[in-house]
Amino acid sequence: MSRACGANRRLGKRVLALLGASLLIAACGTESGGGATQGGFTPPDLPALRKLGTPEGSLNVLAWPGYAENGSTDPSVDWVTPFEKDTGCKVNVRTFGTSDESVTLMKTGDYDVVSASGDASLRLVAAGDVEPVNTRLVPNYADVFDFLKDKPWNSVGGKEYGIPHGWGANVLSYRSDLVKPAPTSWSAVFEPKSPYQGRITAYDSPIYIADGALYLMRHQPDLGIKNPYALDDKQFQAAVDLLEQQRGMVSEYWSDYLKESQALKNGDAVVGTAWQVTVNITRSEGSPVESVLPSEGATGWSDTWMVATKSTHKTCAYKWLDYIVSPRANAAVAEYFGESPANRKACDLTADRSHCDTYHAGDAGYAARIWYWTTPIAQCLDGRTNVRCKDYGEWTRAWTEIKG
Amino acid sequence: MRRAVSAFLDRKPWLRLAILLSAPMAWLGLAYLGALAALFVTAFWHADPFTGKVIADWSLDNFETLVTESVYRTITLRTLGIALAVTVLDVLIAFPMAFYMAKFASRRARRLLVIAVLTPLWASYLVKAYAWRTMLSGNGILHWLLTPFGLDTPGYGLAATVITLSYLWLPYMILPLYAGLERLPDSLVDASGDLGARPARTFWSVVVPLTFPAIVAGSIFTFSLSLGDYLTVRIVGGASQMLGNVVYDNVGAANDLPFAATVATVPVLIMLGYLAAVRRTGALENL
DSSP: OHHHHHHHEEEEEEHHHHHHHHHHHHOOOOOOOSOOOSSSSOOOOOOOOOOOOOOOOOOEEEEOTSOOOOBBSSSBSSSHHHHHHHHHOOOEEOSSSSSHHHHHHHTTOOOOOEEEEEHHHHHHHTTTSEEEEEEEEOGGGGOOOOGOOOOOOOTTTTHHHHHHHHEEEEEEEEEEEHHHHHHHEEEHHHHHHHTTHHHHEHHHHHHHGGHHHHHHHHOGGGGOOOOOOOEEEOHHHHHHHHHHHHTTTEEEEEEEHHHHHHHHHHTSSSEEEEEHHHHHHHHHHTEEEEEEEOTTTTHHHEEEEEETOSSHHHHHHHHHHHTSSHHHHHHHHHHHTTTTEEEEGGGGGGGSSSSSHHHHTOOHHHEEEEEEEOOOSSSSSSOOOOOOOOHHHHHHHHHHHOOO | OHHHHHHEEEOOOHHHHHHHHHHHHHHHIIIIIIIIHHHHHHHSEEEETOOOOOOOOOSHHHHHHHHHHHHHHHHHHHHHHHHHHHHHHHHHHHHHHHHHHTTTSSSHHHHHHHHHHGGGSSSHHHHHHHHHHHHSTTTSSHHHGGGTOOOOOOSHHHHHHHHHHHHHHHHHHHHHHHHHHSSSSSHHHHHHHHOOOOOHHHIIIHHHHHHHHHHHHHHHHHHHHHHHHOHHHHHTTTOOHHHHHHHHHHTTOOOOOOHHHHHHHHHHHHHHHHHHHHHTTTTGOOO
């Protein structure tokens, strides 16, 4: 026993010495620079599909929860089965919780189509994980609102990489019984010494830095921010400073919308950024929660269905693209998830006739006040060429620092 | 045939041992140590910031960021502080409980108490954490209970994280303490009293030194489990983050696996340091 212990101790010492040495090397550091590849991007030159073949009989769908419901969540919510019956494409659905997860999963090459938000789509395009879409093979594309077409988050160099699906704004939500007067500006969550400090909630993602930049666009015009996703060093630092200052007033960061709903209901949070669906759910539980699109405008999401380059079920994929933005399916998804449909004809088919009004579908003026999530890249998205903008990697590091 | 095999094995004790141990050793070697080695290697690579592809270029940039940026120091210290607070709190709660179970409870009560300590482990971690979220809420049960005494719920934050983690890991502290105290001979306590020591003196000079290895064993559980936790702090931690959250965010949000690996080596190093410190006290040899 004691001999074994001695041997162990010697071994242990050696392991510790080795670790100590490696730590020392690590602490010494090197002179080499960042090392990561930087700059704008040129997407790989991939052809779009020319014409449809016969459906391959199967389709692997990667989707936000609530976008491809097959009755497994709620037997009465099912728009996948009719598609399977029509096309003979057996659908396997995998859902994801964040844009970044969708990017990671698409890299496996196991999926044929993906519902990508703007902060995922460009990364998928740049990596060559998705290919351009031939919109002539998607008849329902004609009915998609024009203000959603050929946008920086779904098209590159005039080439469409997907079919717009639906969109929504990150609205300012508040407890109307506790927040008086009703806020009309994001200053309720950003200004120092807000009367609601300690009960403010904020979105837990690096992309939330854009919300700070959007606020500065209006309130510090001398920074010259033209696009909250295109920030040079000085603009970025100002946004980060604003958010660091905000952190002291934040009760909680949310990424799960149900967690935010609960916080609003219990009054642990009384004001903060939210999705319309969160507001609806909380209100349906009897809590007086209201939402407003503040005077500064807002950030938001606009989702796109894309086709994987490596897909071996491309005919089924195109059938899905056309089906999911068809008026009936698009209406069902928009209503179930709580967002604006992309297809103008969907508005006549929602169960709640006021749905499109609630979500301002087709309201191009409202939509123009929204800055849709898009991936920040080194090549400034606002067209400036004389400066280098902060890329998403830097946004992520900064986000860790903001949260402290 | 079977007889022949068993006779053969009977003559070759090393083969018997090899067959017996091959599965667990393969598990330990490949799945566990292999993964740890892969983690350590990946920590020296980096990821393309835009596409998230891992690039196998050797550099110390990740470690440089980790060491030079003050935010990671703050988070490491906060995580250490939480892990220490949870451990101390658990020892304080668990010791009287384990002492009663081992020395005073009847045989029947003892069995019931062990079951009572173990039952929380049957419930899901998430359910328990969310239960605490509800209790700690601004209009939750703690608020209702404490208001008459002029106190209030701590709300979501570091205090809430420490309370919730202490609750979650308490059984892992009680059980080793109970086992340690049960092995403590009553005669030693009696002898100390016969020699004129007051109860406090007996406690500090006899009971604590003899159960120290058990305290250490429990603390290894509570300390290491708290060190790696990231869910509780997300649920009740308000705006705070721990090392685990940095790892999680770098895997889930930033797609930067190498940097996540770099951050993940920190708890490993802390645990090695902790074990080395514990070794010096000699507690491990009596375990």
